Amino acid sequence: MIALSRKERDRKLRRADILKAAEHLFALKGYHKATIRDIAKEAQYATGTVYLHFKDKGDLYLALLEGRIKDLLGLFKEGVSSLQSPRQKIEAFVREGLEFFEKNRDFFQIIASEDVESLSEKRFSVSPVGRQIKDYVVSLVKESQKSGFIDKKYDPFQAGEILISMLKTVSMEWLQKEKNKKMNLEQQQNMILGIFFNGVAAK
């Protein structure tokens, strides 16, 4: 019957409402200070309703992260699919990252803190964000090394982590600035790539 599918759709909508509110409040207050009550209120439901869709607070948090990571990895792979050279792929990775973070500031705020908080919580023992995105970047670095573009003396894991941390660091500062006094995305992209590939030393 059709009724069942409408129910399912309604259910997904409610879930999405709650996830959206959760994203906003986790970003604003951090995991510990954001309360289920506040999240429910912002989503315009009663407290208990949240528990109809998520087992507990940790489950809500993980579902939020996992959904967004899926989006982000999708964008990365899509933006890279038509490109050939490893260098272009890394350029695309940085551009897509900056774009996504600019459009999803709440999510950025959350993952910016996620790495570290997860260390102190057994529950999230391995950061799902860190893992998947890092694996992806490492694969790009390895590919670049194979093609001789990135020096083989660097550990691809460390190089990948450094690239990610540069992207995060630059995004952090960038997203805090006023719109007028802000460099544009392309300038940020070029700066990151310039330093990552060639360093800051004067030529």
Added chain:
Amino acid sequence: MIALSRKERDRKLRRADILKAAEHLFALKGYHKATIRDIAKEAQYATGTVYLHFKDKGDLYLALLEGRIKDLLGLFKEGVSSLQSPRQKIEAFVREGLEFFEKNRDFFQIIASEDVESLSEKRFSVSPVGRQIKDYVVSLVKESQKSGFIDKKYDPFQAGEILISMLKTVSMEWLQKEKNKKMNLEQQQNMILGIFFNGVAAK
């Protein structure tokens, strides 16, 4: 009278006991999950005693950070004092940083999360760690630019932040590895400096 000075010394010892326990527990559990009760117990005092030395939990946390930052900045400046070239100063900064983090893992764990958590807490609105250390590094970068060693096209603030984030990122991974399978400090230092100055591109 001498009695008064002994009292003062005792007071400092108690304060130090509490700070040490606090450092350990904040590192282990994070600011929110570390409780005053646990800290007092680890320091072998009663709960209320903590409040004889610190106004509240936030005051304890800030006192801890400020003390350690003073140590760290002292080390940086000491390690750099005898050096002439800007390049050597930056090299010394990276080495001192790695050394300090290796010897003070608890503190490292805390500052690794401090930047971000502080964003969500009005109380610590401007990270005292971030500010002072960043200012120092920026001054080193500016000096290097004046002497023509670092390309003037890069914003010294951004370049400084990137150097700090590289140091943090590398330290994070480094300090989690087993002692046997770990690169030594000099290798880590050379890797950071190699990428920061010259990038990962093959020559």
Added chain:
DNA sequence: CTAATTTATGAACGACTGTTCACAAATAAA
């Protein structure tokens, strides 16, 4: 329309934590 079932509600519960404070112990003064 009525009964059965599913879903939403928010007050109540229990656990936890920062902070205080009446009291006790220790120390200094007399």
Added chain:
DNA sequence: TTTATTTGTGAACAGTCGTTCATAAATTAG
């Protein structure tokens, strides 16, 4: 030794938050 003062103690307090559950509303079935 006796008294005054400082310092330490941990039970008690007040507030918060995650979670549950009895009840109500809404939806579906008959």
